[in-house]
Amino acid sequence: MTAQERQIGRVLRSTTAGYTVGCRELTAEQSRPMPEFGQLVKAQMLNGDTIYGLIYCVTIEDDAFVRQLVAAGVEEAEFIEDQRQRRQVPVVVDVLTVGYGRGDAMIHRLPPQPPRTLDPIFACDGAEFVRFTAEPDWLRIVLAAQDAPVDQLIVAALRAAAEARPADQRQPYKVAAGRELARLLSLDIARLDGILRQLR
């Protein structure tokens, strides 16, 4: 799969802590990846840095045509499919920035600049996901996020990160990440317990 094929959309607006991506549709057109909750995505900067982020919210907004179709009680499958594939407003995907890559290094800090508008956003492949999650420091950034459903995001990302690893490394990875969480959340036992239970 080429980089082009892994593109999920383009940046609508961005801040240092995160950005919003617009996608054409949610259903897969051939091999195009669909944005998923907890998925690692990246934007390429001009200086060579790669900004990594986690998808934490996917919004499908309505538009005038959708309203009309619903109001008119249209039931024909072609109309509905046509409406879904040729949308007037994009599917909005919110991404939480969790670090950036410079050269071979994965840096779990916020990048100096956010991606610019209309920068293409790509889904990361398994190998890149594994590289990014090798060190657990990104968890701290997620835990500090303001608007995102943090606990759910951590569970989804950790499960995906474990899944991206060979079978024999999944359990050790979950244990190591769980211990880091236990350290970070030692003051909030109930929350920690909630996350760990969903990690099983």
Place this chain on the structure above:
Amino acid sequence: MTENLTDDQAWEEMTSATEERAAAKAAAERAERLGVISGGSLSKGLDVKLDRDTDIEKLAVGRYVVAHGRRARFFCMITDIALDSTNPLIAKQPPDMSDPLLAEIHRGTTTFGAVHLSPLLLMEESSDEVKPIKTVPEHFTPVATASQAEVSQVFGEEGAQKVGGKAIHNFHIGAPLDMENVKVTLNLERLVERSSGVFGKSGTGKTFLSRLLLAGVIRDSVAVNLIFDMHNEYGWAGTSEELGGQVKGLKQIFPGKVSIFTLDDESSRRRGSNPDYVVNIGYDQIVPEDLEMLTGILNLSEPQIGAMYALHRNFKEQWLNNLLNEEWIKAQRGTNPDTQKEITGLRAVAEETGQPLNVLAALQRRFERMRNYSFLKPKVLDNSVDRIMRYLDAGTNIVLEFGRYGNDLGAYIFVANFLTRRIHERYVEKKELSFGREGQEPRHLVITIEEAHKFLDPAVAKNTIFGAIARELRKYNVTLFIVDQRPSGIDSEVMSQIGTRVTMLLDNPEDIKAVLSGVSGGDALREVLARLDTKEQALILGHAVPMPVVVQTRRYDPDFYRAMGLRSAEELGARLDENRAAMRPPKDFAGFD
């Protein structure tokens, strides 16, 4: 050329010795590592947070650990083991530990083990010397189980050594808890230098341990021993509850160095111990001071003690003989100063000595009991004290068996006090002579007494010879080795002078307090002491060890006999044959020209 090059490359690739040593050291440290220092103080001890991989169920109080600080190593002992958590709430809402993932995550992170250390000694990297501890390691210093090298550095290698021109003998006494292969030693010179004690409730193996220690003292001739063997356990053979049989006594292990004396020839012979000498004491050798100590046992009152002295004043050495001699009393004549009538018998004695009649009569009745002691004779030809002194001077250790009198506390105390008083007098004399004319100093003498609290209880300790010996320390080359099960019954002043205390299990709080009185860090040791096994474990503290130590005591078995130098008949025979073979001329030997 190419070969050389590959050699060079091989050299380049080889790790240097320094690197290898460093790697080995690091690996060893990781293997033995328990955790890191997380807090504490010098006075209250150090807290250690255990590493996740440390199995808390395999730890034990009393184990030695070393904190590897930046400048020095800190030798410490585990005194408490605890469970801790980063958040106390987790105890109220326990996670689902049946799930392996959750269990593995929580273990060592939110919940973890902690141990409490009592810092004991400081070992500086640059020197072999061990120093008293004056500071603590910094935060997060790694802590590891102590190695044999470290334990040896602290306690000293087993065997004889010369330190600063003086010979010292380190005796292997046992192993630290959970460290079977590590030898803990005890400095025998220091053990006998001051009075020592073995304490523990009955059945904990006091006698075995005492015999073990005495065997060490005898083997290395550190001091000459006089053992008042109340229950006939030291001389020829001792009984073993565990093995259900007999173990060898000191005489069997050191036939040339130990002599058995007895008070009860019949009993000794029945037990096969074949005594070298039967101790007898004549009435005429007894002075009131010898009996004063029996006040409690014979139930003597103040007036009766006064009467004893009065009798002694009047009749000199014959006082006791006379008092117990019916004929003599009947033959006494006197006059009543009030009525001027003639009086006879005890009444006349009372008149002559100025003592009330009823007091003398009571005294007579009390002493009736002593007629049962067959070792007490109206007159004896030999002086037992002289005999004992001769043996001791020659360096022969004496075990005095009490035979059937061992169960009679009165007899035991009387004889021990009688002999010790006189032997001590001789020692004082000799020591003073040696000061004056630079004569030979008497050999260091260690006197072993059992049931020591009867001799050293606060009521009598002040005026008995044993109290005096314990208090005057090594001034006259005589020290005590006391074996007792009620240390709380021993006068605290005497207790404070006991240099080395070897303590088996004690559970009476009063006894524990008495043993640990005057010991720094006593509170922490109390925990250790109360948790000793009922057998073969002892806490040793004081003069002979650099720091308090809990040991699994060495076994008193054939291996021990061998270590003490005993060789079986077969072995000696084999060696003789070997020597004979070596001396035999070769077959073709035709003789000298």
